[in-house]
Amino acid sequence: MAAIPGNIETDQQPPMTVPLRHFVVALGFLLAGSLVGLAIGVGAVPGLGTLAHVHLLLAGWICITIMGAMTQFVPVWSGAVLHSQRLASAQLTLVVVGLLGFATALMLNALAWLVPFGALMLTGFWVFIYNIARTLATLDGYDVTERHFLMALGFFAVLTVLGFFLATGFTRPVFAGVAVTRPNVVAIHATVAIFGAVLTTVYGALYQLGTMFTQTELRGVDLYLRPVEEVGHPVGVVLLAAGRLADTELVARVGAVLVLVAALAFCTVLGRKLYEMQVDWTPMHTRYAVVVPGLSSWALVTAPAWVRAPTAPANLFGAAGSVHLFVLGSIGFVVFGTLYHIIPFIIWVHEYSGLLGLEDVPMIDDLYNDRLAALDGALLVAGTAVLVLADWFELPAAVRGLGGVLVVAGILVFGANMLLVIREHSPHSVSQVVLGRRFTGRDGAATETESA
Structure with a gap:
């Protein structure tokens, strides 16, 4: 375990x-x-x-x-x-x-509804930003993970405001009479979202998870590579976004290089921790192992395109044809791997940790089904590989469809495994978890989940 x-x-x-x-x-x-x-x-x-x-x-x-x-x-x-x-x-x-x-509203072309629903999303994300920022504000100092999270909150604040302006711009002349164009704002919104908010959070979380659950620590070359990422990545995101906003290739190119170098530095650190791991492999580790070649391959493939034309719309998320490699093969597998630990961990701590030494209890990795984990891993890797190859070599739509079907099948198996963990080991049903009500725990004591 x-x-x-x-x-x-x-x-x-x-x-x-x-x-x-x-x-x-x-x-x-x-x-x-x-x-x-x-x-x-x-x-x-x-x-x-x-x-x-x-x-x-x-x-x-x-x-x-x-x-x-x-x-x-x-x-x-x-x-x-x-x-x-x-x-x-x-x-x-x-x-x-x-x-x-x-x-x-987007699928029905009811664009006037984008403004009120966009305002709800904006409010929800800002409530999240405020709540986590107030929580972190009580600390005397910040470690590498907390610093990344604070930077990510800032990126979340910027991207949500930009997103609301873009939603409003579908029905109102928001960008009339200003120096920037809508396509430029779309570019900075996407840049701050995927590379700022999401990738910064991923890096911060994996500094904790990548060492904590491999029972290793940063040492040697890791200590030199960490500041390369910690400084280079956020500065690179800001410069890449600013260059795309102003359509200034030199600024965007410097930012792009920093983002790519930071990605390669982080992949080296994570790969070293997986290599030095002192515990048995779990589905979390195997999915993190996919991230290392996935993210590093994305960086290497993207480098020529971003150096040549970092502001080109076709290169928004990297080199043309690299979207699935980045979003699914890199970020997606971080999420899948993390959830294979975090969902069982939360339930195990609440339901079983207090019984250690008093009776036989399952361990964290006993809560999910190993066979389902192996199956969803195989389906997701195969589906991602098919989609990436279809992107790179412009394969027929049927091949792309096959990749999509494999990914959806993997998602269904993964979701079933996680929902079974909740159903079999949590005192609350899945519907109760989603709705949030007052429950009775295993010991008969009342517990409450606050709902909005």
Whole structure:
């Protein structure tokens, strides 16, 4: 089994169902976004379906997962009490309602509704930013993970405001009479979102998880590579975004190089920790092992395109044809791997940790089904590989469709495994976790999940 760290403050964590609710809802958005993507491939999605697909996956799956993870692990890692459990529930409700309405409006071309639903999303994300920032503000100092999280919160603040302006711009002349154009604002919004908010959070979390659950520490060359990433990445994101906003290739090129060098530096650190690992491999570790070649390959493939034309729309997320490699093969596998630990961990701490030494209890890695984990891993790797090859070599649509089907199948198996963990080991049903009500725990004591 994976090691259970002794230096985390589990007494500070929020009620079990607060982060679990985020993760279950995020899985729903992952499935919805994937199905919309398949439907786009056969021309079955009307309106601005591609934009809806992107927001369901990035805002719905990845960002809501980040919201739940920070809500759980900032108190646990930092030993700080979460500022407000009610705000943690309210943030999810606001983002979910806003995103569902936003994606629906895009697919129905009901663009006037983008403004109110966008405002709900904006409010939800800002509630999250405020809640985590207030929690971190109680600390006397910040470690590398906390510094990354603070930077990510800043990126979240910027991207959500830009997103609201873009949503408003569909029906109102927001960009009339100003020096920047809508395409430039789209570019900076996407840059700050994926490389600023998301990738900064990923780096920060993996500095903790990559050492904690391999039972290793940063040493040797790691200590020189960490500042390369910690300084180079955020500075690179700001310069890349600024260059794209002003359409200044020199500034964007410097930022692009910094982002790519930081990615390669981080991959080296993570790869070394996996190589030095002192515990048995788990699904979390195997999925992190996919991230190292995935992210480093993306950086190497993207380097020529970004050096040549960092502001070109075709190179928004990297070299042309590298979107699936980056979003699914890199960031996606971080999320899959982390959830294979965090969902069982939350339930195990609440339900079983207090019984150690008193009776036989399962360990964290006993809570999920190993066979399902192996199956979803194989499906996701195979599907990602097919999609990446289809992107690179412009293979027929049928091949791309096959990759999409394999990924959706992997998502279904992964989701089933995680939901079975909740069903079999949590005192709350999946529906109770999502809705958030007063429950009775295993010991008969009343416990409460605050809902918005």
